[in-house]
Amino acid sequence: MSFQINGKVALVTGGAGGIGRCIVEALLENGIKGVVIADINEEQGTKVVSELSQKFNPTQILYQKTDVTVVESFEDAFKAAIQQFQHIDILFNNAGIVNENEWEKCVQVNLIGVINGMILATEKYLKDQKLGEEAVIVNTSSIASVTPELLIPTYNATKSAINAITRTYAESYYYNSTKIKVVAICPGVTETSIVNLAGVVRPGPDDSAERTLDGYPLQSPKFLADQVMKVVEKAPTGTIWIIEDTKPAYQYIYNDRKMSQYKV
Numbered sequence: 001m002s003f004q005i006n007g008k009v010a011l012v013t014g015g016a017g018g019i020g021r022c023i024v025e026a027l028l029e030n031g032i033k034g035v036v037i038a039d040i041n042e043e044q045g046t047k048v049v050s051e052l053s054q055k056f057n058p059t060q061i062l063y064q065k066t067d068v069t070v071v072e073s074f075e076d077a078f079k080a081a082i083q084q085f086q087h088i089d090i091l092f093n094n095a096g097i098v099n100e101n102e103w104e105k106c107v108q109v110n111l112i113g114v115i116n117g118m119i120l121a122t123e124k125y126l127k128d129q130k131l132g133e134e135a136v137i138v139n140t141s142s143i144a145s146v147t148p149e150l151l152i153p154t155y156n157a158t159k160s161a162i163n164a165i166t167r168t169y170a171e172s173y174y175y176n177s178t179k180i181k182v183v184a185i186c187p188g189v190t191e192t193s194i195v196n197l198a199g200v201v202r203p204g205p206d207d208s209a210e211r212t213l214d215g216y217p218l219q220s221p222k223f224l225a226d227q228v229m230k231v232v233e234k235a236p237t238g239t240i241w242i243i244e245d246t247k248p249a250y251q252y253i254y255n256d257r258k259m260s261q262y263k264v
C-alpha cells in the first residue's frame with residue numbers, strides 16, 4: 001500500500017539545515033498541507049521560512065525553535081503542528097551533528113534526540129493524531145551506520161543505533177497498535193555544512209587514515225530529498241534505504257544471524 005504525502009502534515013527536525021531544508025521543499029512540491037521546521041537554529045529557521053514563502057503558500061510553513069535533546073521542547077513542536085494544521089502524519093527525525101571531540105553532544109543530538117522523537121510519535125502524536133490509516137517516521141541514519149568510517153566512531157555508533165530503533169518500532173508488536181510505518185535513510189556524503197569536518201573528528205592513532213572526503217562521491221541534498229519522497233510513499237516498514245552517489249535509493253538487507261557459518 002502506498003502512502004500519500006498530499007494533504008498530510010509533517011514535522012522535520014533539523015529542517016533549517018541542508019538535507020532537512022530540501023526535505024521540507026520536496027514535501028511542499030508533493031502537496032503537503034503543512035510542515036513544521038523544528039530546528040535549534042532560529043536565525044536559519046526564520047530565513048528558510050521567508051525563502052520558501054516566496055515559492056509556496058506561507059501558511060503551509062511554520063518554524064518552531066526546537067532542541068530535540070530536550071523532550072519538552074520537542075513536544076512543543078508536535079503541539080505547534082496540531083495547533084496550526086490539526087493533525088500530524090509524518091515525522092522526519094533528521095537533526096544530527098558530527099562532533100567526536102564533544103562526543104556526548106553527538107550522542108545527545110543523534111541518538112537521544114531520535115529516541116525522544118520515537119517515543120513522542122509512537123506513544124502519542126503520530127499514533128493518535130494522524131489523518132489517515134497510516135503515519136510515517138523517517139529516521140536519518142547514514143552509510144556510516146553500516147560501513148564504519150575512521151575518525152568518527154561515536155557518529156558511526158549513533159547511526160547504527162538509529163537503524164536498530166527503526167527496525168524495533170517497525171515490528172508488528174508496535175505497528176499493530178500504532179499504524180506507523182518506520183523506515184531509515186542512509187545518505188552517502190551529501191553537500192551540506194556537516195561535511196566541513198574541521199575540528200570535529202578524532203585525531204586517530206596515526207596519520208594513515210584518509211584526512212579528507214575528497215575520495216567520496218558527493219551528491220546534492222535536493223537529489224537526496226527527491227529520493228526520500230519515494231521512500232516515504234513506497235518503502236515497507238522496517239526497511240533501511242541507502243542513497244549515495246546520486247543513484248536511486250536501494251534497500252540495505254541485514255543478514256539473518258542464524259545463517260552465520262563461522263564458529264570459534
Ligand SMILES: NC(=O)C1=CN([C@@H]2O[C@H](COP(=O)(O)OP(=O)(O)OC[C@H]3O[C@@H](n4cnc5c(N)ncnc54)[C@H](O)[C@@H]3O)[C@@H](O)[C@H]2O)C=CC1
Pocket residue numbers: 013014015016017018019020038039040041044066067068069094095096097109113140141142143186187188189190191192193194195
Ligand atoms: N551531509 C551528509 O553527508 C550526511 C548527513 N547525514 C545526516 O543527515 C542529517 C542532516 O544533516 P545535514 O543536513 O547534512 O547537516 P546540517 O548541519 O546542514 O543540518 C543539520 C541541522 O540540524 C540542526 N540541529 C542540530 N542540533 C539540533 C538540535 N539539538 N535540535 C534541533 N535541531 C538541531 C542544525 O541547526 C541544522 O539546521 C543528520 O542527521 C546527518 O547525520 C547522513 C549522512 C550523510
Ligand SMILES: CCCCCC(=O)/C=C/C=C\C=C\C=C\[C@@H](O)[C@@H](O)CCCC(=O)O
Pocket residue numbers: 098141142143144149150151152187188189190194195197198201209210211212213216
Ligand atoms: C565518509 C562519511 C560517510 C557518512 C556521511 C555522514 O553521515 C556524515 C559524514 C560526515 C562526515 C564524515 C567524515 C568522515 C571522515 C573520516 O573517514 C575521515 O577520513 C575524514 C577526516 C577528515 C579530517 O581529518 O579533517
